Amino acid sequence: MSNLSVLFDAPILLVQLIVSGILVGAIFALVAYGMALLWGVMNIINIAQGEFVMIGGYIVFFLARAGVSPIFGIPIAAVVMYGFGLALYRSVIWRIIDQDMFISILATFGISILLQQLGNQLFGSDIRTLPSHLPSLFLAGGMVTVPEIKIVGFVAALAVGAALVVFLRYTRLGQAIRATAQNARAARVLGIDTDRVYAATFALNCAICGAAGGLVAMTWFIQPYLGLTYTLRSFMIVIVAGLGNLPGVILAGTGLGVVEQAAGFILGAEYQTAFVFLLLVVILVGRNMVLARQRRYLK
């Protein structure tokens, strides 16, 4: 617990933890955003989410090596991933839509190990990084440092989030997606081509992941096996936020980031992941108890 006393001696560090947590969490939130969309609209849990991030990262990385600035690389990655998502939907995903959700978990798990291994074979297993060429900000006399690239990531996450909200609310396709999420059968009756909606949703998710991957490559590093971290975190964020609660995703994502940073600091890094997942289990159990109580009242 000596770490805790450090925190009391220098409370400014708490600011650093919170700031880094929020900035880390924003990228998690971005990935979770896509997952929430899939889950809500198509009732699919996508285990390959992290692998989409990985591929996006590699696209941006290879573009950068060919001389394309990541500023353009990220949108290109998003577009390429949109196409990738459409292809994947047309080949595999449409077959599992009306199945038990459990089937979707297994199918996307298969896709995820396939992509991981393909990544390893095609891109090599080297850990790749992209120089961001951005400086860091120093606040509070250097005690709080914020690499600007993380701010870029944060802003990008917010921007994508906002754009998504606007898209879902005001565009024709967005409204169709929301309608399908609420009641697919009714949407079909009303003439919405749900198959097209599903395809667009899935591709959209891939595009989001692709953009996130570019940010990951610029902030940390990419390698073929980084997926699981993002998939698991996205799960957690979506569950904590509650299905269909898109603004909640950003909140839960940044919250998770802060909790992780704090847990890593206070308990030591080796318990960081354990703590986070213990929290997940506790949240699930707690949520269930609350639901059970509500159900009892209703009766």
Add this chain to the structure above:
Amino acid sequence: MNFKLKTLAAMSVAAMLGAGVAQVASAADDTIVLGAAVSLTGKYATLGHNTQDGYNFTAKRINETGGVKVGSKHYKLKIAYYDDESTSARGAQLVERLIKQDHVNFVLGPYSSALTKAVAPITEKYKIPMVEGNGASRGLFTKGYKYLFAVLNTSDYYLRPAVAILAEEAKKEGRDPKSMKIAIAVENDNFSRDVRDGVLEDAKKYGMKVVIDDKLPPDLNDMSTTLTKVKALKPDALLISGHDKGAILGIRQVAAQKVYVPMLAMTHCDSAKVIKKFGKDANYAFCASQWDSNLTYKDRWFGNPQKFAEDFKKAYNYDPPYQVAESAAAVEVFADAIERAGSLDPQKVRDALTKTDMVTFYGPVKFDSTGKNVGKSMVLYQIQNGKYVVVAPSKWAKTKPIYPAPQWDKRQ
């Protein structure tokens, strides 16, 4: 459900048995087959490929220069591989398969301490000697294994020289080494925990205080919490170990957050290619290495370390990190021992291995009774002006270490 369906299970069991019986390795008369389960996929894939390249390169060279002479007969070396996917459970199974089904003559080590730990009981069980160049954990050499031979220094030695330099520099500054504070951040795995143990022991010896002792989970992509602690506690040295990922995260995030430590020391810098990736941000970092191409050893097959590095680069198009070198050395040690044994009998080769006393481009090789190489020592680099410069041991040191590193705002 009818009868046919249920017999499916029985039939498949039978098929499995049949497949096992049918598989008989067919080694030609004039080849010696070395078996290796290496990590071609999974978290150690890069380093596993380095290992494989080192093995292949050396086997090819030995074959081109006459092969291995046993008695009056010249044998060619052949290496059989499996992919252990960087998981220890798989590694053990695959080595057993190499021995029992593929009937390899001898076994070469996998990549990483964890995998070697999983494999060693198997080779021990079948009394097949294994020479390995990539399992550095000390725990390997306390179990009384008789068929395990390691050409490299154990992992607790990686960062000990850095602690020694820290103590020397403290004395130069007129400070008591006891006043020095150390921060440790290691990946929570076999190898890195051993590196940490070495540092802890030496820190205790000098009376230094370990103020941070973080073990990062293997799936973690971020060490900013540790760096926040570093900023608060201002240690004199930050020691990082975590294979390639640790080196990359360390240099990248220390630079991005402009965390100042007088000494930043780590492992795996060269295999992680930190200079190429981060340029001047990597300057002043200390890097532990098993080997350097500027060492001055003579070698029977490659001439010397420089030649090895050049030829290897020609063949594989990248500069060999030490993982390549130690894997190559493992093959050389086998060739040497087989020739001295004058037989392919595992027991005789094992006995010959215990008497190994040779100099390779990688360094002298001489095994103690536990099977570790006591002939060579570690090398410590510092990155100065975008180049690796050997700073320890003094025999090969080109220049003096720069300590303390300049503050971030004073750097170019």
Add this chain to the structure above:
Amino acid sequence: MNNRKRDIAIIVAIGVAGIAAPWVAPAVTTQLAFLWLMILFALTWDINGGQMGYNSFGNVLFFGLGVYACALLQRDSGLSYYVALGCGIGLGALVAAGVALILGPAILAIRGHYFAIATLGLAIVAADIASAWEYVGAASGLATPVYPGLIEHRTRFFYYLLFALAALTFLAVRKLYSARFGLAINAIRDDEDKAEAMGLHTTRYKVFAWCISAFFLGAAGGPVGNLVGFIDPQDLAFAGATFGVWMVLMAVLGGKGTLWGPVIGAVVFHITQEVFWTYLLGWQRVAMGLLIVIIVVFFPAGILGWAGRARARPKDPAQPAPATKTAPRPSMEAER
């Protein structure tokens, strides 16, 4: 009646094959030992996943507890090898079942995919704690004691241990499914609320079912730890990404919710995997991923379900395929 006789004949045949296997094919004894382990994995998973509709992704937790309980007892008890191993296996089984008993009421109250994720979380937490806790060797792992007998006997010894455990699991599960217990957990799968409304004490059955799985998984931990010889917390004991997922896949592949499905699934899966590993160096997991997608997308009811349907078709194409004993879609509406 006839069916039952056939069943017994097949069981006996497999039993004889199992006993003879190490003598017929000594070179692959270890792989065969793992085959029995896989069968045990699939069978125990199917108790909750297939028969009860509770798809756990964290059952590997119990296996890991068994691995560690046995290895720690062997290390610290000072008993002789066989006694320690025997006690260790027992302890592993009891610890695992005990943990299931304690966690069960809270975790099994969660339904649908939230249950799946909660169990996944538990397995990850366990793996991380095991790799941080110095007493159990932390991430450096734990080496099991050296087998005292002849080297040639070692693999065979563990083979028979695992074979016996798998056989025991099969027979126990078979007995349980034909008893009231089987009907009860099937009722839970089909409609838990209705089952409860009809007076079934669902929580008790659910926890009991989980304890049964945990018990056998825990017992299997000891022999596997000793067979491999080195326990790595993430790669062997709590190997969620491999064993943890394979359990599920094998059961689904064979046909979940049936007695023979998991057995067939495990056998087919294990053989495929070994073949891929041998012949597709470096690409084996690409092939595996592809295979999983194909299985899940085209044969969601598993081999048994698919074969059952194929058999029904020629007779009367107009008639819908007979429902397998599986209910592929446990209700999740309650959650949403």
